[in-house]
Structures are given as C-alpha cells and as structure tokens.
Amino acid sequence: MEITSMSEALQLHAQILKSGRNQRNHHRHQHDLSKLFTFSALSSNGDLTYARLILDSLPSPNSFHCNTMIRAYSRSPDPVKALHFFLSMLRNSPNRPDKFTYPFLLKSCALLGLTHEGKQLHGLIFKSGFGSDRYVEHSLIHMYCACGESGHAYKVFDKMLARNVISWSSMIDGLVDNDRPLEAIKMFEKMLEDGVEVNEVTVVSVLRACAKTGALGVGRRVHELVKERTIGLKKANVSTALIDMYTKCGCIESARLVFNEIKFNRDVFSWTATISGLASHENCQEAIDLFNQMQELSINPDERTMTAVLSACRNAGWVSEGYTYLKTMHKKYGVWPTIQHYGCVVDLLARAGHLSDAEELIRKMPIEADRVLWRTLIWACKVHKDMNRAERLIKHLESLKMDSNDDCGSLVLIGNVYASAGKWHDKARTRELMNKRGLVKSPGSSKIEIDGAVHEFIVGDSGHSESERIYAKLDEIEEKLKEEEYQPKLYEVLLEVDDEEKAFQLSHHSEKLALAFGLIKTSPRTEIRIVKNLRSCEDCHAFMKVISKIYERDIIMRDRIRFHHFRNGECSCKDYW
DNA sequence: CGTGAGCACT
Numbered sequence: 001m002e003i004t005s006m007s008e009a010l011q012l013h014a015q016i017l018k019s020g021r022n023q024r025n026h027h028r029h030q031h032d033l034s035k036l037f038t039f040s041a042l043s044s045n046g047d048l049t050y051a052r053l054i055l056d057s058l059p060s061p062n063s064f065h066c067n068t069m070i071r072a073y074s075r076s077p078d079p080v081k082a083l084h085f086f087l088s089m090l091r092n093s094p095n096r097p098d099k100f101t102y103p104f105l106l107k108s109c110a111l112l113g114l115t116h117e118g119k120q121l122h123g124l125i126f127k128s129g130f131g132s133d134r135y136v137e138h139s140l141i142h143m144y145c146a147c148g149e150s151g152h153a154y155k156v157f158d159k160m161l162a163r164n165v166i167s168w169s170s171m172i173d174g175l176v177d178n179d180r181p182l183e184a185i186k187m188f189e190k191m192l193e194d195g196v197e198v199n200e201v202t203v204v205s206v207l208r209a210c211a212k213t214g215a216l217g218v219g220r221r222v223h224e225l226v227k228e229r230t231i232g233l234k235k236a237n238v239s240t241a242l243i244d245m246y247t248k249c250g251c252i253e254s255a256r257l258v259f260n261e262i263k264f265n266r267d268v269f270s271w272t273a274t275i276s277g278l279a280s281h282e283n284c285q286e287a288i289d290l291f292n293q294m295q296e297l298s299i300n301p302d303e304r305t306m307t308a309v310l311s312a313c314r315n316a317g318w319v320s321e322g323y324t325y326l327k328t329m330h331k332k333y334g335v336w337p338t339i340q341h342y343g344c345v346v347d348l349l350a351r352a353g354h355l356s357d358a359e360e361l362i363r364k365m366p367i368e369a370d371r372v373l374w375r376t377l378i379w380a381c382k383v384h385k386d387m388n389r390a391e392r393l394i395k396h397l398e399s400l401k402m403d404s405n406d407d408c409g410s411l412v413l414i415g416n417v418y419a420s421a422g423k424w425h426d427k428a429r430t431r432e433l434m435n436k437r438g439l440v441k442s443p444g445s446s447k448i449e450i451d452g453a454v455h456e457f458i459v460g461d462s463g464h465s466e467s468e469r470i471y472a473k474l475d476e477i478e479e480k481l482k483e484e485e486y487q488p489k490l491y492e493v494l495l496e497v498d499d500e501e502k503a504f505q506l507s508h509h510s511e512k513l514a515l516a517f518g519l520i521k522t523s524p525r526t527e528i529r530i531v532k533n534l535r536s537c538e539d540c541h542a543f544m545k546v547i548s549k550i551y552e553r554d555i556i557m558r559d560r561i562r563f564h565h566f567r568n569g570e571c572s573c574k575d576y577w
Numbered sequence: 578c579g580t581g582a583g584c585a586c587t
Contacts, residue, residue: 038578067578103579138580170581201582208583240583273584307585314586343586372587379587409587535587560587 003039012036033058037065041072048072048081063095070104079108083117099130106139110146118143119152134162138170145174150183165199173205176212182454184209185218198225200232207241214531214558216249217452234262240270247277250529250556250563268294272305279312280562282572287312301333303340310344314351315562317576322348337365343373350380351576355389371400375413382417390417408439419494427494446510447531450521457513466517473516474507477547486546489539506539511557515544519551527554535559541577545569 003009016032019025033054041051048069055061055069066089073082086105089095097105102125109118122140125131137160144153157163157171168191175184188206191198203226210219223242225231232238239262246255259266259274271294278287291309294301301309306329313322326345329335342365349358358377362369374397381390394414411430418426434441444459457464464470493502511532518528536544536559548555549569557564565572 042578064578071578098578100579107580133579135580140580142581166581168581173581199581204582235583237583242583244584267583269584271584276584302584304585311585338585340586345586347586370586375587413587 003035006043009036009039009043030059034065038068041068044072044076046077048076061093061095063098063101066093066095067098067100067104070101074104074108074111079111080114082108083114097124097128099133099136102130102136103139106136106143110139110143113147115147115149118147132161134160134164134167138166141167141170141174145170145178148178150175150178150180163196165197165202168196169199169202169205172202172209176205176209179212181209181212181215182456185213185215185454198229198231200235200238203231204237204241207238207245211241211245211248213449213454214249214447214529215449215452215454216246216251216529217449219245219249221452234265236262236265236267236270239265240273243270243273243277247273247280248558250558252277252281252283252563266299268299268302268305271299272302272308275305276308276311279308279315282315282563282565284312284316284318301335303335303338306333306335306337307340307344310341310348314344314348315573317348317352319348319352319354339367339370339373342367342369343376346373347376347380350377351383353384355381355384355386359389359393371397371407371410374400375410378413378417382420387417387421390421407437408434408441411439412441416494419496420491424496442533444510445533446514448514448518448529450518455514455517457510457517459510460508461510461513464513464517466520469520470513470516473520474512477516477519478507480550481543481546484546484550486542489537489542492537492539506537509537509540511536511540512543515547515555519553525552527556530555530557532557532559535561536564541571541575545571 003012012032013036016029016036019029037051037054037058040054041048044051051069051072055065058065070082070085073079073085082105086097086101089097102121105121106118109121125136125140130136137156140156141153144150144156153171153174157167160167168187172184172187172191175181175187184206188202188209191202203222206222207219209215210222226233226238226242239258242258243255246252246258255274255277259270262270271290275287275290278284278290288309291301291305306325309325310322313325322345326337326341329337329341342361346358346361349361355377358380362373362377374393378390378393378397381387381393394417397410397414411434415427415430418430445456447454447456449455455464461467488503488506490499490502490506493505495502495505511530514530515528518530522528536557541564544555544557544564544566546569547553548566555566557566561577562573
C-alpha cells in the first residue's frame with residue numbers, strides 16, 4: 001500500500017519510531033522507511049530536508065532511492081542539489097547511475113543552463129552505454145537546447161535510430177527557444193514528410209515558431225491540421241497557442257474567432273493571450289472589457305494578465321488608469337507588481353511626457369530597476385528631447401556593470417541619443433566601447449511570408465535572389481513619393497553624413513525592402529504583413545502610411561512593441577508610439 | 578522511478 005496523505009505518513013513515522021529497535025521486524029521496518037522516504041521526497045514542496053533525513057537513515061539505500069532523491073532535487077527550487085547529490089553518490093555509494101538517473105540530472109542542467117556539466121554527463125552517458133536509451137536522448141536534446149546549444153541537440157537527434165513524436169517535438173520546441181523559429185518550421189515540415197504522427201505538444205511548439213516569425217500561412221495550415229485530425233482541439237493550451245499565433249501574425253480577427261469558439265474551455269492563459277493581443281493591436285478598450293468579463297467569471301488574473309492590462313493602458317496612453325492598476329493590483333487581484341509591470345507604467349508615463357514622474361517611479365519602486373527599464377526612460381527622453389535628463393540617466397546606465405551581450409542594446413541607445421543631439425564625439429566613444437568589448441549590434445531585420453515561405457531582409461540587404469527587382473521597385477516608389485512631395489525624415493539617420501547619403505540609408509531599411517518585395521509578390525489590394533525585429537524609425541512609419549494610400553494596400557507591421565495597421569494613409573497607432 | 582508543451586517590460 002502506498003502512502004497517499006501526510007497524516008498517513010506521520011502515522012507511519014510514529015510506528016517506525018516505536019518499533020525501531022525491534023530486531024524481529026527488521027524487514028518490515030526497512031520497507032516502511034522506504035515508503036516514507038518515497039512519499040516525503042515526492043510530495044515535498046521544495047524543502048527536502050525531511051526526505052534527506054529519512055534517506056540517510058536507511059541502512060542500505062538502493063539505486064531506486066537515489067534516483068528518487070535526485071528527481072526530487074531536480075524538481076525543487078534549487079535543482080543544483082541534484083548534481084551535488086549525484087556527485088556524492090558517485091563517491092560514497094555503491095549504487096551506480098542507471099538510465100533512470102540521467103534524465104533527472106539533465107533536467108537540472110537544462111533548468112540552470114549548465115552547458116559544461118551537461119556535456120560531462122553526456123560523456124558519462126556515452127561511456128555507460130545508456131546513450132541509446134530514448135528517454136536519455138530526449139533529455140539530452142532538451143538539455144542542449146535549453147543551454148543554447150542547438151547544434152549539439154541536432155547531433156543527438158540525427159544519431160537516433162528510432163525517432164518518435166517526442167524526439168521531433170523536443171527538437172522543434174528547443175529550436176523555438178533558441179530563437180531559430182525558421183529551423184523549427186523546417187523540422188516540422190520534415191516531420192510531416194516522414195509521416196510521424198503529430199500531437200498537441202508538436203502543434204503548440206510549431207505555433208510558437210509561427211508566432212515568433214510571423215508565418216501566418218504555416219500557422220493557418222497547422223490550424224487546419226488541428227481541425228482535420230482533432231489534435232487537442234478543445235485543449236486550452238492549443239487554443240492559447242493559436243490565439244497567440246494569430247495575434248502575433250497580425251490577424252487579430254482570427255484570434256478573436258478562436259477565442260470565441262472556446263467559450264467554455266477558457267482558462268487564465270487563453271484570456272491573457274487574447275487581452276494581450278487586443279492591446280497590441282490597438283483594441284485597448286476591448287482588452288479592458290475582456291479583463292472585466294474574465295473577473296465576472298471569477299477567473300483570477302495572474303502576473304501576465306496584469307502585464308497585458310497595463311500594456312493596453314500604455315498603448316492607449318491612459319496614464320491615470322494604468323497608474324491606478326499598478327497601485328491597486330495587489331490589493332484587488334493579489335498580484336505583486338514585478339519589473340514587467342513597472343516597465344509598462346514607466347513607459348506609459350514617459351511616453352506621455354511625464355518624464356519626472358516616470359523617473360520617480362523607478363527610484364521609488366521596491367525592486368531594483370533593470371537595464372531595460374532605464375533604456376525605456378532614456379528612449380522617452382530622446383523622443384521628448386529632454387537631453388539633460390537623458391545624459392544624466394546615461395551616466396547612471398553606464399555605471400551599471402556591463403557584462404552581457406544584452407548591453408549592446410544599451411550602448412546602441414546611448415549612441416543614438418548622443419547622435420540625435422549632434423554629439424558625434426560621444427557617439428564615437430560608445431562605438432569604440434562596443435568594438436573593444438566585441439559587441440555586435442543586431443541589425444534591423446524584417447520578415448515577410450510569401451506562399452508559406454518566410455523571407456528575411458537585413459538592412460541594406462542585397463543578397464536576396466530577387467534583389468534587383470526589389471531595388472527597381474524601390475526606385476519606382478521613390479518617384480511616386482516625389483510626386484506626393486514626401487519628405488524623407490533625414491534626422492532619423494544618426495550618422496555624420498550628408499543628406500544624400502542619409503536619404504540613401506533610409507531607403508534601405510529592412511522593412512522597406514520587405515515591403516517592396518511584398519508589393520511585387522502579392523496580388524493588388526491584398527494585405528501585406530511585415531515583422532520587424534526592432535522599433536521602426538519615424539521615416540519608415542511615415543513611408544508606410546503613404547504607401548498604404550498610393551498603392552491601396554493595407555499594411556500590417558509588427559515591430560518590437562506592437563502592431564501598426566496602415567490603411568489609406570493613416571496608422572492605427574495614430575502616431576502615438 | 579524517466580522524455581517534449583500555451584500568455585509578460587526595450
């Protein structure tokens with residue numbers, strides 16, 4: 001009989017203590033201890049000291065006990081203890097690791113991003129002969145991807161003799177997490193070709209890939225597949241992935257449709273995905289209405305729901321509403337504000353021009369500001385041309401230890417702020433700093449999907465096979481813009497060059513290349529969807545507005561922050577961004 | 578006794 005409750009466990013423990021010294025009951029005693037250990041290790045909520053105490057009191061723990069302990073540690077808040085325990089087991093215990101041991105250890109490495117330790121385990125696995133166990137192989141794939149080593153994951157995957165749906169799904173999901181959504185989609189297509197059954201886990205992962213990259217066509221096909229084969233059709237996780245895919249691919253109507261179809265299977269995640277999607281598409285009032293409906297159904301918002309709500313306020317410029325949500329969210333919804341929430345509200349205040357209030361909020365908030373938050377504020381200073389504040393904040397940002405590649409973003413922003421004020425010397429200084437540290441800024445890139453294939457354009461790109469036609473199209477556009485007396489926003493070029501060169505630079509921004517390609521490749525009057533990795537510059541934004549009018553095209557552009565729907569010369573954001 | 582999974586700040 002297994003133990004199923006804490007009271008049973010305590011009872012058993014009392015019994016063990018009572019009969020502890022009775023030699024005749026030795027086997028019984030052992031058995032009870034073992035049961036108690038298993039229960040306490042598996043039911044513990046993170047604190048494993050009790051389980052460990054019992055384990056250490058076992059006269060001769062076997063490998064099952066060791067594995068159970070490792071599993072418990074790997075799922076605890078401090079998974080590194082699994083590795084520590086493993087090392088002590090290697091040194092002090094007669095038990096050897098087996099094929100059950102490794103998945104737990106690899107999980108710990110995955111959670112902690114311990115590449116080096118993961119590789120060492122891989123070595124042990126190879127030597128011990130467990131390397132062809134499918135569970136171990138899947139754990140290896142997951143570990144490598146979680147450590148950002150998708151190349152090694154591919155190697156494990158390629159060497160597998162018998163791949164099943166889990167092998168493929170692990171690989172696809174890992175690629176998505178490694179910011180390789182296009183490879184993930186390719187994997188998925190190969191999987192279909194191979195005739196491997198697709199399940200809801202696969203579907204969720206490939207939809208995440210579509211969401212990241214804006215592959216609406218692929219996403220729609222996956223949706224069809226889900227309906228045809230009824231793969232988790234009513235599961236909330238599949239619906240959420242579909243909603244998120246549609247919103248991030250710029251198709252808020254389809255997202256709404258999915259959300260309406262699952263009326264009776266909604267959970268906090270699907271509500272949040274929809275609220276967040278509506279907010280990013282400028283349907284801020286609808287987002288807040290949904291938030292209220294959700295509460296009427298007694299579904300409690302979580303941290304991300306509140307982020308979505310605040311981001312609706314931010315995109316709409318509702319300063320006092322957003323500030324009130326932030327101040328009352330703990331009392332009303334039981335959610336303590338995190339850095340994301342402060343980030344939204346700081347952006348909300350700052351973008352509305354309340355720079356002092358935004359700065360004060362950062363300084364008074366109970367958690368430490370991260371670089372993203374300072375950058376948000378500095379960006380707003382640039383927008384509102386408050387150079388004194390910007391320079392003061394830049395000094396502060398620079399004083400923070402810069403050690404990750406993420407700091408590239410800080411230096412780029414700092415350089416841009418200096419450049420926009422004509423301080424070329426200071427700009428050059430940040431440039432040198434980047435070179436010295438070997439930081440390479442990620443270039444502007446835009447993606448557009450044509451007939452199910454995603455094309456990516458980098459700023460100044462001439463590598464595309466149809467490059468010539470694209471540049472010819474841009475020339476044609478330029479002529480038409482001249483007729484419209486369009487003035488390029490040369491001040492957006494933050495280089496010390498003449499106006500002609502500035503105009504040239506502007507005309508090669510990645511979203512314009514993608515747009516020209518879209519105009520060539522799609523039928524008249526159809527929508528064009530573009531996904532950009534950074535924030536669009538003012539010139540590109542104005543450019544898209546004009547193009548939407550003269551070419552009679554709806555253009556839906558996703559930038560790093562939100563969506564812009566251009567139609568007939570106007571943008572859904574009403575130029576508030 | 579073990580493998581893969583949904584929504585957040587620039």
